[in-house]
Amino acid sequence: MSRPPPGAPHPRVSVLLPARNAAATLPETIASLRAQTLPDFEVLAVNDGSTDATGALLRAWAATDPRVRVLRTGGLGIVGALSLALEHATAPLIARMDAD
Numbered sequence: 790m791s792r793p794p795p796g797a798p799h800p801r802v803s804v805l806l807p808a809r810n811a812a813a814t815l816p817e818t819i820a821s822l823r824a825q826t827l828p829d830f831e832v833l834a835v836n837d838g839s840t841d842a843t844g845a846l847l848r849a850w851a852a853t854d855p856r857v858r859v860l861r862t863g864g865l866g867i868v869g870a871l872s873l874a875l876e877h878a879t880a881p882l883i884a885r886m887d888a889d
Contacts, residue, residue, distance in 0.1 A: 799879045799880055799881075800829050800830050800831040800856070800879065800880045801827070801829040801830065801880055801881070801882060802827065802829070802830040802831075802880050802882045802883070802884050803830070803831050803832075803833060803874075803875075803878035803879060803880035803882070803883050803884070804822065804830055804831065804832045804833065804884045804885070804886055805833050805835075805871050805874040805875060805878065805883060805884070805885045805886070806818070806822075806832055806833065806834045806835065806874070806885075806886050806887075806888060807835045807837055807867050807870035807871055807874065807887075807888065808834060808835065808836060808837060808839065808843050808847065808870075808888035809836075809837040809838060809839050809843070809864070809867075809870075809888075810839050810840060810841045810843060811839070811841075811843050811888035811889055812839070812841040812842040812843050812846055813841075814888060814889040815843060815846045815847070815888055816846070818886065818887075818888050818889070819846070819850050821886075822886070823854070830856060830880070830884075831856050831857070831858065831878075831879065831880060832854075832856060832857045832858070833858055833860060833874035833875075833877050833878055834847045834850070834851070834857060834858070834859050834860070834874075835859075835860045835861070835862060835870040835871075835873055835874050836859060836860070836861045836862070837862050837864055837865055837866070837867070837869075837870040838862055838863050838864025838865075843888075844859075844861065847859045858877065860873055860874060860877060871885065
């Protein structure tokens with residue numbers, strides 16, 4: 790998925806969320822991010838070559854929350870997944886969250 794369209798407002802914080810085979814813990818992670826009191830953030834969720842339901846969970850979340858963008862890799866590892874998410878971040882502040 791690409792960057793938001795030109796002219797779209799930039800969020801204050803980009804949350805980088807790499808995930809690989811994290812289906813068991815993603816619901817709690819998603820609930821935590823949904824409960825944030827700062828509404829002005831985006832989530833760059835990277836499905837890093839998962840073979841479980843991680844991709845489906847991330848896509849379902851993105852379908853209901855426009856702040857979430859899902860990126861997919863073939864399995865770069867955590868550093869590669871974070872680097873990819875950072876390339877797509879649009880906010881001046883970066884936060885990082887684990888999927889577990």
